[in-house]
Amino acid sequence: MNSRRDFLQKLGLSALALQLAPLSNWAAETKTIEPAYDGPMLRVAILGLGGYGGMVAEAMRSCTKAKLVGLISGTPSKIKTWQAKYGIPEKNCYNYQNFDNIKNNPDIDAVYVITPNGLHRDFVLRVAAAGKHAICEKPMAVNAKEGQEMVDACKKANVKLLVGYRMHFEPKTLEVIRMRQSGEFGKIRFFQGQCGFTIGDPTQWRLNKQLAGGGSMMDIGIYAINGSRYMTGEEPIWVTAQETKTDPVKFKEGVDETIQFQFGFPSGAVASCLSTYNMNNLDRFFLDGDKGFAEMQPSTGYGPIRGRTHLGELNQPVTTHQTVQMDEMAEIIFNNKKPVVPVDGEEAVKDLKLIDAIYQAVKTGKKVEVSI
Incomplete structure (x- = not known):
C-alpha cells in the first residue's frame, strides 16, 4: 500500500490533508502488517529511448512487480545518459545491430518496443527469436498482416506478446x-x-x-x-x-x-x-x-x-497509467492473469x-x- 503521504502530495490539497491526518497516522501504524510483494520481478529492457520510452522508464520507478534492467538504442549517447540515470549495467545495454544477443542474457525477461510504428514488426520478431517476452506500443503494426505475423512468431517462440493499452x-x-x-x-x-x-x-x-x-x-x-x-x-x-x-x-x-x-x-x-x-x-x-x-x-x-x-x-x-500497466503485465506474464480488457x-x-x-x-x- 502506498503511503498516505504520497497520496496527499498528489492531491495537493492542504485542507484535505488536515482532514486525513488521523488516517495518515493509522496507515503508518498498520503499514508494518501489510505483506510486501515477494513474487517474481519482471525485468524489462526498453527498446527505443525516445520521449515515451522516457515516460515509461520514469513510471517504472514506482512499480512493485516490474523493473527496468536493460536498454536498446541506436544512439550511444542516449544509452550512456540512461545508464547513469537508471543504474543500468553495461552488460544489459545493446544497440539495434547486436541486441539479438539478449538471448544469452538471463537477466532480461521482456523487451518493450517503443519505436516508430513501421519498425515494430521487425523488432518484435527479433525479440521473439531471442526467446524474450515482447511488449509493443500501439498500434502494434502498420497493418493486420504484419500484426498477425508478430502474433504467430511469438506463439511459435512460446513467448507472450503484449501491447501498451494503458487505458x-x-x-x-x-x-x-x-x-x-x-x-x-x-x-x-x-x-x-x-x-x-x-x-x-x-x-x-x-x-x-x-x-x-x-x-x-x-x-x-x-x-x-x-x-x-x-x-x-x-x-x-x-x-x-x-x-x-x-x-x-x-x-x-x-x-x-x-x-x-x-x-x-x-x-x-x-x-x-x-x-x-x-x-x-x-x-x-x-x-x-x-x-x-x-x-x-x-x-x-x-x-x-x-x-x-x-x-x-x-x-x-x-493513477500513473504506465506504472499500473507494467505491474499488471508482470501478472499476465508470470501468473496468466486475465485483464478485464485484453492487452x-x-x-x-x-x-x-x-x-x-x-x-x-x-x-x-x-x-x-x-x-x-
Missing part, C-alpha cells in the same frame, strides 16, 4: 466498463470518440509514411478505435470513413490529416469517431444507452482522466483490421463489411 487498466475507464456490463446504461445505442491535436514539426517521424504507416489514424486514432470496442462491448461489423486534408504539403500522400469514421455493431448500436492532426482539445468519449450515459474528458490522455455518468462524477483514484497481440490485430477497413472505406467511399 485497459485505468480505474475510471474500468468503472464505465463495469457499469455497462452490469446493465446500468441499459441497451447501448451510441458511442462517440474524438481524438486529436495539432501536430507540429513537419519533419517528424509521425508524418513519415514509411515510419508511421499513415498519419493521425496510426497515432491518435487508435484510441477511438479501441475505445469504441471496450466501451460498447461489441465488435464492429461495418465501417464507413471520410478523409479531409487541408494541407497536402505537410500531410503528404498516405499521411492522413483528419479522418471521420463510423462503426456499426451487431446490436444496432453505432459509433461516430474523429481522428485528426489538425484540431486541439479533442480527447473525449461519450457512451449513450437507453437508461444512462458516460462521458469522459480527458478520456485517454497521460494526465488524470475525468468523467461522469448519469449517476454523477466518477471518483476512482488517479495481447490478438487484441491488437483486431484494431489493425479496423484500421485497414477504415483506409479501404476512405479510398473506395463505400461501406466496408468487417469480421474481426
Whole structure:
C-alpha cells in the first residue's frame, strides 16, 4: 500500500490533508502488517529511448512487480545518459545491430518496443527469436498482416506478446466498463470518440509514411478505435470513413490529416469517431444507452482522466497509467492473469483490421463489411 503521504502530495490539497491526518497516522501504524510483494520481478529492457520510452522508464520507478534492467538504442549517447540515470549495467545495454544477443542474457525477461510504428514488426520478431517476452506500443503494426505475423512468431517462440493499452487498466475507464456490463446504461445505442491535436514539426517521424504507416489514424486514432470496442462491448461489423486534408504539403500522400469514421455493431448500436492532426482539445468519449450515459474528458490522455455518468462524477483514484500497466503485465506474464480488457497481440490485430477497413472505406467511399 502506498503511503498516505504520497497520496496527499498528489492531491495537493492542504485542507484535505488536515482532514486525513488521523488516517495518515493509522496507515503508518498498520503499514508494518501489510505483506510486501515477494513474487517474481519482471525485468524489462526498453527498446527505443525516445520521449515515451522516457515516460515509461520514469513510471517504472514506482512499480512493485516490474523493473527496468536493460536498454536498446541506436544512439550511444542516449544509452550512456540512461545508464547513469537508471543504474543500468553495461552488460544489459545493446544497440539495434547486436541486441539479438539478449538471448544469452538471463537477466532480461521482456523487451518493450517503443519505436516508430513501421519498425515494430521487425523488432518484435527479433525479440521473439531471442526467446524474450515482447511488449509493443500501439498500434502494434502498420497493418493486420504484419500484426498477425508478430502474433504467430511469438506463439511459435512460446513467448507472450503484449501491447501498451494503458487505458485497459485505468480505474475510471474500468468503472464505465463495469457499469455497462452490469446493465446500468441499459441497451447501448451510441458511442462517440474524438481524438486529436495539432501536430507540429513537419519533419517528424509521425508524418513519415514509411515510419508511421499513415498519419493521425496510426497515432491518435487508435484510441477511438479501441475505445469504441471496450466501451460498447461489441465488435464492429461495418465501417464507413471520410478523409479531409487541408494541407497536402505537410500531410503528404498516405499521411492522413483528419479522418471521420463510423462503426456499426451487431446490436444496432453505432459509433461516430474523429481522428485528426489538425484540431486541439479533442480527447473525449461519450457512451449513450437507453437508461444512462458516460462521458469522459480527458478520456485517454497521460494526465488524470475525468468523467461522469448519469449517476454523477466518477471518483476512482488517479493513477500513473504506465506504472499500473507494467505491474499488471508482470501478472499476465508470470501468473496468466486475465485483464478485464485484453492487452495481447490478438487484441491488437483486431484494431489493425479496423484500421485497414477504415483506409479501404476512405479510398473506395463505400461501406466496408468487417469480421474481426
